[in-house]
Amino acid sequence: MKIGINCGHTVSGIPGCGAVGIIDESEETRNVGLKLEKILADAGHTVYDCTNDYANSTSANLSAIVRMANAQPLDLFVSIHFNSGGGKGTEVFTYGGTKHAEAVAVCDKLHALGFANRGVKYGSSLYVIRHTDAKAMLVEVCFVDSASDVDLYHKLGAETVAAAIAEAITGQTVINTESEELTVTQYEELKSEIDGLKPMIYDYMDDNMPEWAKPTVQKLMDKHILVGDDKGRLGLTMDMLRIFVANDRAKLYD
Ligand SMILES: [Zn+2]
Structure with a gap:
Protein backbone atom coordinates (compact mmCIF):
# COMPACT_ATOMS: atom_id res chain seq x y z
CA MET A 1 0.00 0.00 0.00
CA GLY A 171 -4.32 -6.46 8.36
CA GLN A 172 -0.73 -7.70 8.78
CA THR A 173 0.61 -8.96 12.09
CA VAL A 174 3.40 -6.83 13.51
CA ILE A 175 6.21 -8.43 15.50
CA ASN A 176 6.93 -5.97 18.30
CA THR A 177 10.71 -5.70 18.16
CA GLU A 178 10.81 -4.05 21.57
CA SER A 179 9.08 -6.98 23.23
CA GLU A 180 11.29 -9.13 25.43
CA GLU A 181 9.04 -12.15 25.02
CA LEU A 182 10.47 -14.80 22.71
CA THR A 183 8.36 -17.27 20.79
CA VAL A 184 9.23 -20.96 21.28
CA THR A 185 10.87 -21.03 17.85
CA GLN A 186 12.92 -17.90 18.55
CA TYR A 187 13.98 -19.44 21.87
CA GLU A 188 15.07 -22.73 20.24
CA GLU A 189 17.02 -20.85 17.54
CA LEU A 190 18.73 -18.66 20.11
CA LYS A 191 19.53 -21.65 22.32
CA SER A 192 21.17 -23.62 19.52
CA GLU A 193 23.12 -20.49 18.51
CA ILE A 194 24.41 -20.06 22.06
CA ASP A 195 25.21 -23.79 22.34
CA GLY A 196 27.27 -23.43 19.16
CA LEU A 197 29.24 -20.61 20.79
CA LYS A 198 30.05 -22.63 23.90
CA PRO A 199 33.67 -23.78 23.99
CA MET A 200 34.36 -27.51 23.67
CA ILE A 201 35.25 -28.97 27.06
CA TYR A 202 37.71 -31.86 27.31
CA ASP A 203 36.83 -33.86 30.43
CA TYR A 204 38.51 -37.20 29.87
CA MET A 205 41.50 -38.80 28.24
CA ASP A 206 39.34 -40.18 25.40
CA ASP A 207 39.03 -39.90 21.61
CA ASN A 208 37.85 -36.27 21.90
CA MET A 209 41.14 -35.23 23.45
CA PRO A 210 43.53 -33.97 20.73
CA GLU A 211 46.47 -36.35 20.23
CA TRP A 212 49.02 -33.53 20.64
CA ALA A 213 47.67 -32.74 24.12
CA LYS A 214 47.45 -36.30 25.46
CA PRO A 215 51.07 -36.75 26.67
CA THR A 216 50.97 -33.47 28.58
CA VAL A 217 47.54 -34.10 30.12
CA GLN A 218 48.60 -37.63 31.09
CA LYS A 219 51.75 -36.24 32.71
CA LEU A 220 49.75 -33.65 34.69
CA MET A 221 47.30 -36.34 35.83
CA ASP A 222 50.15 -38.67 36.84
CA LYS A 223 51.69 -35.86 38.86
CA HIS A 224 48.28 -35.04 40.41
CA ILE A 225 48.57 -31.48 39.06
CA LEU A 226 45.32 -32.18 37.18
CA VAL A 227 42.81 -34.13 39.27
CA GLY A 228 39.41 -33.07 37.88
CA ASP A 229 36.24 -32.53 39.86
CA ASP A 230 34.50 -35.00 42.21
CA LYS A 231 33.39 -37.03 39.15
CA GLY A 232 36.88 -36.95 37.62
CA ARG A 233 35.95 -34.46 34.89
CA LEU A 234 38.96 -32.37 33.86
CA GLY A 235 36.96 -29.45 32.42
CA LEU A 236 39.73 -28.37 30.03
CA THR A 237 39.16 -25.90 27.21
CA MET A 238 41.23 -25.73 24.02
CA ASP A 239 43.01 -22.65 25.38
CA MET A 240 43.94 -24.50 28.55
CA LEU A 241 45.28 -27.47 26.55
CA ARG A 242 47.46 -25.10 24.49
CA ILE A 243 48.84 -23.42 27.60
CA PHE A 244 49.58 -26.73 29.34
CA VAL A 245 51.35 -28.08 26.24
CA ALA A 246 53.37 -24.87 25.81
CA ASN A 247 54.36 -24.96 29.48
CA ASP A 248 55.26 -28.65 29.10
CA ARG A 249 57.54 -27.77 26.14
CA ALA A 250 59.11 -25.13 28.36
CA LYS A 251 59.76 -28.02 30.76
CA LEU A 252 57.76 -26.41 33.58
CA TYR A 253 56.36 -29.80 34.62
CA ASP A 254 59.62 -31.80 34.64
ZN1 LIG B 1 -4.85 17.28 17.56
Whole structure:
Protein backbone atom coordinates (compact mmCIF):
# COMPACT_ATOMS: atom_id res chain seq x y z
CA MET A 1 0.00 0.00 0.00
CA LYS A 2 0.98 3.63 -0.48
CA ILE A 3 0.29 5.25 2.87
CA GLY A 4 0.66 8.88 3.92
CA ILE A 5 1.27 9.36 7.63
CA ASN A 6 0.89 12.69 9.37
CA CYS A 7 2.17 13.23 12.90
CA GLY A 8 -0.47 15.76 13.86
CA HIS A 9 0.27 19.44 14.55
CA THR A 10 3.52 21.37 14.52
CA VAL A 11 6.12 20.69 17.21
CA SER A 12 5.41 21.80 20.75
CA GLY A 13 5.28 25.54 21.47
CA ILE A 14 4.92 26.62 17.80
CA PRO A 15 1.75 28.03 16.16
CA GLY A 16 -0.32 25.00 15.18
CA CYS A 17 0.94 22.84 18.04
CA GLY A 18 -1.27 20.32 19.81
CA ALA A 19 -3.00 20.20 23.17
CA VAL A 20 -1.02 19.93 26.37
CA GLY A 21 -2.42 17.96 29.28
CA ILE A 22 -0.56 15.43 31.39
CA ILE A 23 1.30 14.67 28.17
CA ASP A 24 2.04 16.90 25.17
CA GLU A 25 0.06 16.05 22.03
CA SER A 26 2.72 17.34 19.60
CA GLU A 27 5.35 15.11 21.20
CA GLU A 28 3.18 12.02 21.29
CA THR A 29 1.85 12.34 17.73
CA ARG A 30 5.51 12.13 16.69
CA ASN A 31 6.31 9.29 19.09
CA VAL A 32 3.49 7.19 17.68
CA GLY A 33 3.49 8.46 14.08
CA LEU A 34 7.19 8.03 13.37
CA LYS A 35 7.14 4.51 14.82
CA LEU A 36 4.07 3.76 12.72
CA GLU A 37 5.94 4.94 9.61
CA LYS A 38 8.87 2.64 10.39
CA ILE A 39 6.66 -0.38 11.09
CA LEU A 40 4.77 0.13 7.81
CA ALA A 41 7.97 0.62 5.80
CA ASP A 42 9.53 -2.48 7.40
CA ALA A 43 6.38 -4.42 6.41
CA GLY A 44 7.00 -3.44 2.78
CA HIS A 45 4.60 -0.52 2.36
CA THR A 46 5.51 2.74 0.67
CA VAL A 47 5.27 5.41 3.33
CA TYR A 48 5.07 9.17 2.74
CA ASP A 49 5.71 11.29 5.80
CA CYS A 50 3.23 14.17 5.70
CA THR A 51 4.37 15.88 8.89
CA ASN A 52 4.87 19.63 9.11
CA ASP A 53 6.95 20.64 12.16
CA TYR A 54 7.07 24.42 11.80
CA ALA A 55 4.39 26.84 10.58
CA ASN A 56 3.27 30.40 11.21
CA SER A 57 -0.31 29.38 11.94
CA THR A 58 -2.61 26.42 12.33
CA SER A 59 -4.01 26.92 8.84
CA ALA A 60 -0.49 27.06 7.34
CA ASN A 61 0.29 23.78 9.14
CA LEU A 62 -2.89 22.13 7.84
CA SER A 63 -2.41 23.24 4.23
CA ALA A 64 1.23 22.08 4.30
CA ILE A 65 0.07 18.64 5.47
CA VAL A 66 -2.53 18.38 2.71
CA ARG A 67 -0.01 19.50 0.05
CA MET A 68 2.34 16.67 1.12
CA ALA A 69 -0.50 14.13 1.17
CA ASN A 70 -1.82 15.12 -2.28
CA ALA A 71 1.63 15.25 -3.91
CA GLN A 72 1.23 11.58 -4.90
CA PRO A 73 -1.59 9.07 -5.18
CA LEU A 74 -2.16 7.35 -1.82
CA ASP A 75 -4.23 4.33 -0.87
CA LEU A 76 -4.68 5.76 2.59
CA PHE A 77 -3.90 8.93 4.53
CA VAL A 78 -3.65 8.68 8.32
CA SER A 79 -3.30 11.65 10.66
CA ILE A 80 -2.27 10.83 14.23
CA HIS A 81 -3.68 13.00 17.03
CA PHE A 82 -4.38 12.87 20.74
CA ASN A 83 -7.62 14.21 22.17
CA SER A 84 -8.29 16.64 24.99
CA GLY A 85 -11.15 18.37 26.73
CA GLY A 86 -12.39 15.73 29.15
CA GLY A 87 -13.13 12.25 27.96
CA LYS A 88 -11.52 8.87 27.64
CA GLY A 89 -10.57 6.52 24.88
CA THR A 90 -10.01 6.29 21.15
CA GLU A 91 -11.99 7.78 18.29
CA VAL A 92 -11.37 7.91 14.55
CA PHE A 93 -12.72 10.58 12.19
CA THR A 94 -13.45 9.83 8.52
CA TYR A 95 -15.11 11.70 5.67
CA GLY A 96 -18.84 11.51 6.30
CA GLY A 97 -18.17 9.26 9.27
CA THR A 98 -17.80 6.32 6.86
CA LYS A 99 -17.01 3.18 8.81
CA HIS A 100 -14.38 1.88 6.44
CA ALA A 101 -12.56 -1.26 7.56
CA GLU A 102 -9.29 0.45 8.53
CA ALA A 103 -11.04 3.01 10.74
CA VAL A 104 -13.15 0.41 12.52
CA ALA A 105 -10.08 -1.79 12.97
CA VAL A 106 -8.09 1.06 14.57
CA CYS A 107 -10.87 1.55 17.14
CA ASP A 108 -11.07 -2.20 17.76
CA LYS A 109 -7.30 -2.73 18.06
CA LEU A 110 -6.82 0.19 20.48
CA HIS A 111 -9.88 -0.96 22.42
CA ALA A 112 -8.25 -4.40 22.68
CA LEU A 113 -5.25 -2.67 24.30
CA GLY A 114 -7.60 -1.23 26.92
CA PHE A 115 -8.78 2.16 25.60
CA ALA A 116 -12.49 2.93 25.57
CA ASN A 117 -13.92 2.65 22.05
CA ARG A 118 -15.61 5.94 21.11
CA GLY A 119 -16.06 4.70 17.57
CA VAL A 120 -15.77 6.10 14.05
CA LYS A 121 -17.12 9.63 13.79
CA TYR A 122 -18.13 12.26 11.24
CA GLY A 123 -14.93 14.09 10.25
CA SER A 124 -15.87 16.02 7.11
CA SER A 125 -15.40 19.30 8.95
CA LEU A 126 -11.74 18.49 9.70
CA TYR A 127 -9.44 20.21 7.21
CA VAL A 128 -7.11 17.27 6.53
CA ILE A 129 -10.04 14.89 6.06
CA ARG A 130 -11.94 17.26 3.77
CA HIS A 131 -8.99 18.28 1.58
CA THR A 132 -6.97 15.09 1.12
CA ASP A 133 -7.65 13.18 -2.12
CA ALA A 134 -7.08 9.70 -0.67
CA LYS A 135 -9.24 7.74 1.71
CA ALA A 136 -8.41 9.50 4.97
CA MET A 137 -8.74 9.03 8.68
CA LEU A 138 -7.74 11.03 11.70
CA VAL A 139 -6.95 8.91 14.75
CA GLU A 140 -7.40 10.40 18.21
CA VAL A 141 -5.36 7.81 20.13
CA CYS A 142 -6.50 8.83 23.61
CA PHE A 143 -6.93 11.90 25.83
CA VAL A 144 -3.85 13.87 26.91
CA ASP A 145 -5.78 15.17 29.94
CA SER A 146 -7.16 11.85 31.19
CA ALA A 147 -5.04 10.32 33.95
CA SER A 148 -6.26 6.79 33.22
CA ASP A 149 -5.70 7.15 29.44
CA VAL A 150 -2.21 8.54 30.00
CA ASP A 151 -1.38 5.79 32.52
CA LEU A 152 -2.45 3.14 30.03
CA TYR A 153 -0.61 4.87 27.18
CA HIS A 154 2.60 4.99 29.23
CA LYS A 155 2.17 1.37 30.30
CA LEU A 156 1.76 0.23 26.69
CA GLY A 157 4.34 2.54 25.13
CA ALA A 158 4.17 4.35 21.79
CA GLU A 159 5.62 1.34 19.94
CA THR A 160 2.75 -0.94 20.98
CA VAL A 161 0.17 1.71 20.05
CA ALA A 162 1.87 2.23 16.67
CA ALA A 163 1.97 -1.53 16.06
CA ALA A 164 -1.77 -1.81 16.81
CA ILE A 165 -2.56 0.97 14.32
CA ALA A 166 -0.28 -0.63 11.71
CA GLU A 167 -2.04 -3.98 12.13
CA ALA A 168 -5.41 -2.28 11.87
CA ILE A 169 -4.66 -0.49 8.60
CA THR A 170 -2.78 -3.32 6.87
CA GLY A 171 -4.32 -6.46 8.36
CA GLN A 172 -0.73 -7.70 8.78
CA THR A 173 0.61 -8.96 12.09
CA VAL A 174 3.40 -6.83 13.51
CA ILE A 175 6.21 -8.43 15.50
CA ASN A 176 6.93 -5.97 18.30
CA THR A 177 10.71 -5.70 18.16
CA GLU A 178 10.81 -4.05 21.57
CA SER A 179 9.08 -6.98 23.23
CA GLU A 180 11.29 -9.13 25.43
CA GLU A 181 9.04 -12.15 25.02
CA LEU A 182 10.47 -14.80 22.71
CA THR A 183 8.36 -17.27 20.79
CA VAL A 184 9.23 -20.96 21.28
CA THR A 185 10.87 -21.03 17.85
CA GLN A 186 12.92 -17.90 18.55
CA TYR A 187 13.98 -19.44 21.87
CA GLU A 188 15.07 -22.73 20.24
CA GLU A 189 17.02 -20.85 17.54
CA LEU A 190 18.73 -18.66 20.11
CA LYS A 191 19.53 -21.65 22.32
CA SER A 192 21.17 -23.62 19.52
CA GLU A 193 23.12 -20.49 18.51
CA ILE A 194 24.41 -20.06 22.06
CA ASP A 195 25.21 -23.79 22.34
CA GLY A 196 27.27 -23.43 19.16
CA LEU A 197 29.24 -20.61 20.79
CA LYS A 198 30.05 -22.63 23.90
CA PRO A 199 33.67 -23.78 23.99
CA MET A 200 34.36 -27.51 23.67
CA ILE A 201 35.25 -28.97 27.06
CA TYR A 202 37.71 -31.86 27.31
CA ASP A 203 36.83 -33.86 30.43
CA TYR A 204 38.51 -37.20 29.87
CA MET A 205 41.50 -38.80 28.24
CA ASP A 206 39.34 -40.18 25.40
CA ASP A 207 39.03 -39.90 21.61
CA ASN A 208 37.85 -36.27 21.90
CA MET A 209 41.14 -35.23 23.45
CA PRO A 210 43.53 -33.97 20.73
CA GLU A 211 46.47 -36.35 20.23
CA TRP A 212 49.02 -33.53 20.64
CA ALA A 213 47.67 -32.74 24.12
CA LYS A 214 47.45 -36.30 25.46
CA PRO A 215 51.07 -36.75 26.67
CA THR A 216 50.97 -33.47 28.58
CA VAL A 217 47.54 -34.10 30.12
CA GLN A 218 48.60 -37.63 31.09
CA LYS A 219 51.75 -36.24 32.71
CA LEU A 220 49.75 -33.65 34.69
CA MET A 221 47.30 -36.34 35.83
CA ASP A 222 50.15 -38.67 36.84
CA LYS A 223 51.69 -35.86 38.86
CA HIS A 224 48.28 -35.04 40.41
CA ILE A 225 48.57 -31.48 39.06
CA LEU A 226 45.32 -32.18 37.18
CA VAL A 227 42.81 -34.13 39.27
CA GLY A 228 39.41 -33.07 37.88
CA ASP A 229 36.24 -32.53 39.86
CA ASP A 230 34.50 -35.00 42.21
CA LYS A 231 33.39 -37.03 39.15
CA GLY A 232 36.88 -36.95 37.62
CA ARG A 233 35.95 -34.46 34.89
CA LEU A 234 38.96 -32.37 33.86
CA GLY A 235 36.96 -29.45 32.42
CA LEU A 236 39.73 -28.37 30.03
CA THR A 237 39.16 -25.90 27.21
CA MET A 238 41.23 -25.73 24.02
CA ASP A 239 43.01 -22.65 25.38
CA MET A 240 43.94 -24.50 28.55
CA LEU A 241 45.28 -27.47 26.55
CA ARG A 242 47.46 -25.10 24.49
CA ILE A 243 48.84 -23.42 27.60
CA PHE A 244 49.58 -26.73 29.34
CA VAL A 245 51.35 -28.08 26.24
CA ALA A 246 53.37 -24.87 25.81
CA ASN A 247 54.36 -24.96 29.48
CA ASP A 248 55.26 -28.65 29.10
CA ARG A 249 57.54 -27.77 26.14
CA ALA A 250 59.11 -25.13 28.36
CA LYS A 251 59.76 -28.02 30.76
CA LEU A 252 57.76 -26.41 33.58
CA TYR A 253 56.36 -29.80 34.62
CA ASP A 254 59.62 -31.80 34.64
ZN1 LIG B 1 -4.85 17.28 17.56
